[in-house]
Amino acid sequence: MEKFKTLGGSEGSTFFFSVERQKKWERLDGPIGAFVRVMPWRHFGRKNLGYLFAILHGADFFFDFDDDNYIKVDESTGKPVEILPSTTVLDNVMVAMSGPTAFNHHPMMKPSIPAPSWARGFPWEYIKDEATEGEPAFSQSIPFVSKLNSIGVIHEGATNVLVPKHAYSPYNAQASIHTQPALWATLLPTTVPGRVSDIWRSYFAQCIFADSNLRLVFSPPKIEQIRNDHDILADFAAENDLYTKSGKLIDFLSSWDSEHLHFPQRVEQLWIDLYERSYIELDDVVALQKWLEALITMGYKFPELKPRFRNVALMGQFNFADFPNSMTQIMMWSQKMRERFQTTIAAAPLNKTQLAYLETHRIDAIPARDLKLRKRDHLGFYNPLSNLMRTLLRFENSSTIEAVLYAHDDALLNLTELSEGKYPFPTDKIANRIKGELSNAAFVDLRTMPDRAKARTLSHRVFPNGTISDIDKTIFVNTSSELKKQIPSLHAKYKQWGHYYCAPGQQQMAMDPEFAMYLDPDGSAWFPFHTQSDFLIVPTKYAKPFTEAATMHLKHFIWIECAFGKIVDILQQQLQAPTRLVKLCTGFGDRRGRWDVINNHDCQSESVAVFHPFKIRGRFDEFWAHADEINFPAYSSRGKN
Structure with a gap:
């Protein structure tokens, strides 16, 4: 030169x-x-x-x-x-x-x-x-x-x-x-x-x-x-x-x-x-x-390409919209996520004034429209499933959107891991997240699990006459509490299962004639282990069957943490839909939602795909920094502090 x-x-x-x-x-x-x-x-x-x-x-x-x-x-x-x-x-x-x-x-x-x-x-x-x-x-x-x-x-x-x-x-x-x-x-x-x-x-x-x-x-x-x-x-x-x-x-x-x-x-x-x-x-x-x-x-070094994903719509679930800066939070989330996704949608229990505000600011948002769900859904137990269902239907016939990535507002996503380092975003599998200890249970067909003793602690059956049994049909009772007495370790780490939010609705759904098409060959409805419901990827080609199964769960007010696993099982059994599990880093306790709770030694693996929960509220600069740290640069550059 x-x-x-x-x-x-x-x-x-x-x-x-x-x-x-x-x-x-x-x-x-x-x-x-x-x-x-x-x-x-x-x-x-x-x-x-x-x-x-x-x-x-x-x-x-x-x-x-x-x-x-x-x-x-x-x-x-x-x-x-x-x-x-x-x-x-x-x-x-x-x-x-x-x-x-x-x-x-x-x-x-x-x-x-x-x-x-x-x-x-x-x-x-x-x-x-x-x-x-x-x-x-x-x-x-x-x-x-x-x-x-x-x-x-x-x-x-x-x-x-x-x-x-x-x-x-x-x-x-x-x-x-x-x-x-x-x-x-x-x-x-x-x-x-x-x-x-x-x-x-x-x-x-x-x-x-x-x-x-x-x-x-x-x-x-x-x-x-x-x-x-x-x-x-x-x-x-x-x-x-x-x-x-x-x-x-x-x-x-x-x-x-x-x-x-x-x-x-x-x-x-x-x-x-x-x-x-x-x-x-x-x-x-x-x-x-x-x-x-x-x-x-001349040997000029061009920058690295990190194109925005255009074949996946990101739906952010906001369970609450009644705190002072809720609209600012939604705007901040939407803007940050649009750095990597062409299409973002915020779903929240919005009133007409809030919805009009977001529409004015060109934030694509959907409100919780089902009044029956809203009256019983002060904690976001049902509407997230309804919102995901509606979003899938919206893109069912899209020529560009091939999947919907559903994530709660307090989830930070390692897109390098989620996309498997590929562009465009892979959309051939249903994907959910798991913690290490649950890797042998989430989205797994426990009907054929070799460890039968463990399978009995993770799932159950309900017959159309309302009878509840263990997975191997050796115990038959009338209520979930009776089954719990027979198997004390049943859903041991999931206290909500036997209460109002899961088991009663599952029992009613199994008795619903419209659910007959989803029964196992033995005539029972098998219900799998619960799965955390803050993240899911669903290809749009499954929009209709997903909606049909989701509608049944919403009809009987079954909490999404119990609904997701069964809906995916239905898609697996009826359509042989493939699935993929990704690793989760999470933390709770007195400081739930703070970065230092989830940024622990268990979260340093490059294979961690979802970090949860990190609350955006009022900490916009922290959210911005951590989203950059996890979502956008190479994962290996993440700090250890």
Whole structure:
């Protein structure tokens, strides 16, 4: 690469990339010369040569600014201020929550001009939509150097604001910093006017940012602008696409996906798709291809891809919605989960006012509609099953959603383990979680378990006449309490089984003529060991049979912890549905829901898939940090504290 560097000059820290030197680059063989030759003269996009030059010379950052920008002077030293943030942290970064895919960061920065205020390129149709302004969740200091793999662009604004990863906020080329993992994203399209080029670049980049763990941060300005003369009407005409196309562009980018998991191929596919929808012309696709070839030739290291899962809908179950910050909690959960799932749904006992609030903020939510269940369901014993059933039916005929991942709001998910390290998400099995001691019982057919003594302690039978028996049909009684006296160890660790929530409903269901289709060949209804009900993955191809079995359990008010195991058994027996068990880390006690309770030595295995319970309420910064720690980076990077 040395011969390329000498063509640009290498003395000192300032380089003048003259016309003469640019023409020398045009005569180069290979990808670099090919890229330079397709760059038009007298266009804003000619800056692309400067970006390429800087990457070639080992730049770790780009400070991209215009010729009418001047770096501020530190009054205490009389020297220009440091452009890069502190070498340690970005201080007091406001984490923004927003449901819509368009995010207007201006109001959160409290601009001095009267509202409404918005950045160039923000869709006009959303300017008066207050939901796009988001809400501040909390402030935090982000380690800058150690987080370079997650901060892609820092753009100047009035204050530090972290843009939601699922949302799009325009940034321009006036004064922005690109970090090394985002240098690939500096390419400006040249078949559109210069007033559009940098805004289009920002939107295109954020689409890939969402799939590569990169973030956009707005930070206080370190430059002053002394505006050049501008023809306002000419600028207005040049910016026409920003007014007429940006909203639809965001809609397209938000739903875009590609089968390519190789970074350059994924970027290339995006630009091809943008060309096919007339956002750019063919020459830009050619330029992008040559740009990527040049970066590969120079040994540029592209960031790791971590695409959002689009073939699975995540349903979050919230058992309560009557505490002061419940809506904020739902918004926080939804935003964080949308970093890895394209489709998220919050299910909760919402009233009409709460539901309307979430709809306004574009949070997909479903209320507990069954009044009979609601009257008897103050602890979320039944409605979660109803909500899962309704969500499965919603996506039964979807061409994209292949499974529903159901998880309570207090469950943190190790997606590397759950997805088996694959993309898209595997959806061929029903999956539930288990603790180690229950690994030989959950979702296991105890009818054929070799250890009959243990099988007798974990399950039972009910006959259509109401008679209850042990699994081997050696004891016959009329009530669950009688069977418990005969087998004291029966469901020993599950006190609720013999009370109101499980056994009585199971007895009534077995006597229900509509349940006859689910009886064993001997005419009995076998009921398996209970399973924890805070997590389940169900392929949508089982939506109808799952619904039919779930309806029977809801009809007789059987708690989900007893219902899940039997419903899955029905699918196994009737459809030979395969299942998969994943490991659970959990903890209870006086500090139930605190991180230190579940982050114990038993939870350090990389094979742990579900951490439960960690309560979000009021601890948004903790939830954010632990979700990042478990859900998103490589699991091996998890701390031990």
